[in-house]
Amino acid sequence: MTTAVLLLLLAFGAYLVAVLENWATSGRFQLATPAFSALALLGRESVLPRKPDRIFFEVAPTLLLISAVLAAAVIPLTPNLIITDLATGALFINAALVYVLVALIMAGWGPNGAYAMIGGWRFLGQLIAYAMLIVMPITAVVMRAESLLTTQIVVSQAGLWNIVYQPVGFVLFFIAAMALAFLPPFDLTTAKGELAGGVEAEYSGVRLAVFRLGRLVLIITLAAATVVFYLGGWQGPWLPPWAWSAIKILAVTAIMLLAGRYMPRIREANLLSWCWMFGIPLALLNIFLVGVLVLVFS
Amino acid sequence: MTAQMFFIGFFGLASVWFGIVVFRTFSMVRSALALLFSQTALGAMFLSMQAEFLGVLQIMMMATEMSIMAIFMVMFMMDPGGLGEMDMTHQKRLSLGAGIVAFVAAVAVAVFVDWGPIADVAPDAAQQTVDLGLELLGRSMLIFETAGITILTAMIAATAVAIPPVKRKPSKGATHHEH
Amino acid sequence: MSIELLLALITGAALFGVGIYGALSQTNLVMIMMGVELILAGAMVNLLAFWRYLHPDNPAGQMFVLIIMTVMAIEMAVGFGVAIARFRAKGSVEMEEATELKG
Known part of the structure; x- marks a missing residue:
């Protein structure tokens, strides 16, 4: 029952x-547009490229959807509205979201196209940049919650x-989450205008x-x-x-979507070096500070 | 037949099957991802053996590791797409024999040893995580820290081996080549 | 003797066997590393099965599995470091060609 409700909400x-x-x-607030786009997509022919890796090509979109839904399974909307309250929930979110990478590599390799392949491997580089910034802030959160x-x-x-308790962790996690959902300015793998859609091409x-x-579920x-x-x-x-959950989630989504609109796309090499040179030391500092705070105020 | 037995058998079978696929496919990306799914099935098997933390950890770590393996395969193989169906093996009979002997020997040990009393219940997942944390930072701290230091050393050593050697010109004017 | 333990041990043995076959039969360094990963995975299953069915009250069994995961990561890091260095120097990581150390 809970599962069905949560899937509908998702x-x-x-x-x-x-x-x-x-x-x-586009700057236009239209409630019906996504429905029409979805109908148009469903009505169109689904073209199979020449000499594809058929298994990867077919599995990749489904795997992306599954990994996003699995990650949503451990997220509570109210104290009781949660699909499964795993004893390792905070780790499980990571485990499920890593399969976004696997799905994108499959989607990149499968269709036997140059742009798609470059997009897929780019996401692997992006993972090297953001992965630590997802895990380390969560570690600090878990330390506080014990x-x-x-x-x-x-x-x-x-x-x-x-x-408020760990603002550094929040900023790092927020940026890393945007990179994980390949939202602009981190949309290196789909890169409209440069890779012609990348893995989506x-x-x-x-x-x-x-x-x-x-991808929408992932966001x-x-x-x-x-x-x-x-x-x-x-x-x-x-x-x-439930109202607070809904308001907060929609607000964060809106900020995520708007934040990157007016920024230029970040280059792969810059993303990697900034994440490793500034992001990871900051994340370690955050863990240290939270550790001190937890010890002092508990 | 209990559910636990069924799931252990099912995921074990899946893991072994994907492990065999690793060496039977010609496409290198397929090979690396087959290894990934072998390890993921293993993670699911850990979950069905009620080791929740380790199962989730295994599923998480292997995805990254094997994806990185996939790109190295593409970089270093002559025929990563596998369309040429190149044979990349040697001493086939010897290795097959060695594999079978190893398997039979290990199974024989597993079957003929008296393992003593079997425990029925495992601690619940939250308790396990607490116990494991206390173990890692208590009795086994030295081993754990050694592993940490070793992995750091390995990272530094691997990076040092992998970065290209800097060629310096003997002349004094070439300052821009120095790093 | 419980069936679950036996199933887990047989899985471990099979992974070990497949890994041995791979590590011995492949000519490419990266494929050999895949074989080694499978061998380590076999060891991991065995250790976890021993923890679950023989000593579930002792967390040291789980710690062994963690250590094996570390060993896997180290093996990957060092292996790829060596592979990159060799590829840069010789242009391939085929082990048939790596006979410089042969006496």
Whole structure:
């Protein structure tokens, strides 16, 4: 029952993300556009490129969708509205989201096209840059909550949200989450105008629809994870818990979509060197500071 | 037959099957990703053996490792797409024999040794994580730290080996070549 | 003797056997490393099965698995370092051609 409700909410959230993305890109707020685009995609022919690696080509969009949905499974919207409250929830989100990389490499290699392949391998380089910045801030969050349970992480922020408690971690996690969802300015793997769509280049029709859906679910999952880890999850005055979750998740999604609009795309080499030269030392510093704070104030 | 037995058998079989696929396909990316799915099936097997933390950790770590392996395969193989169906093996009979002997010997040990009493219940997942953390930073701290230092050393050594050698000109004017 | 333990041990043995076959039969350094990864994976299953079915109350068993994961990572790092260096020097990582150390 809970699972069905959450899956419906996830689909609804993905639709809202599509509306928001359209708004952020074109400046027009139209509620119906994503539905028409989806219908158009489903109606179009799904072209198979010449000499593809058929297994990878077919599996990749589905794997992207599955990994995003699995990551959403451990995210609580209210104290009870969660698919499975795993004892290793905070780690499980990472484990599920790494398969986004596998899906993109498959999607890049499968269609036997140059642009797609470059896009796929670029995402591997991007992973080397952002992976540590996902894991290390989560470590600091877990240290404060003294638990890997996502519900426990939300409860631990009752007095003070983590965005105030560990602002450095929040900034790093937010940037890394944008890189993980390949949103601009980190959209190296799809790079419109440079790689002609990158990993999406050879996909069309139904397969492209599944791919896009997977990415929308990925964006909303990451926004929800940010809310759970740093913005106090369902907590807030006056309104019921589910309303707070919804408001916060949509706000974070909107910021994620808008943040990169006016920035130039970051070059692969720069992304790597900035992440490793500034990001990882900052993340380590964050872990150290949180450790001191936890020891002093507990 | 319990559910646990079924899942262990199923994921074990999947893991071995993907392990065999690694050496039977000509496409190098397929080979690396088959190894990934072999390890993922192993992670799922860990989950069905109620080792939740290790299972999730295995599933997470191997995805990155094997994807990196895939790009190295593409970089270093002559025929990464496998369209030429090149034979990349040697001493086939010897290795097949060695593999089979190793398998049979290990199974024989597993079957004929008396393993003693079998434990029925494992601690629950949250308790396991706590225990493992205390173990790592308590009794086994020295081993754990040694592993950490070793991995750091390996990273530095591997980077040092891998970066291209800097060629310096003997003349004094060539300052821009110095790093 | 429990069936679950036996199944896990047989899986470990099979992975070990496949790994030995791969490590001995392949001519490319990266493929040999894949074989070694499979051997380590076989060891990992065995250790975890021993922890679960013989000593579930002792977390040291799980620690062994963590150490093997570390060993896998180290093996990858060093192996790829060597592979890059060799590829840069000789233009291939085929082990048939690597006979410089032969006495």
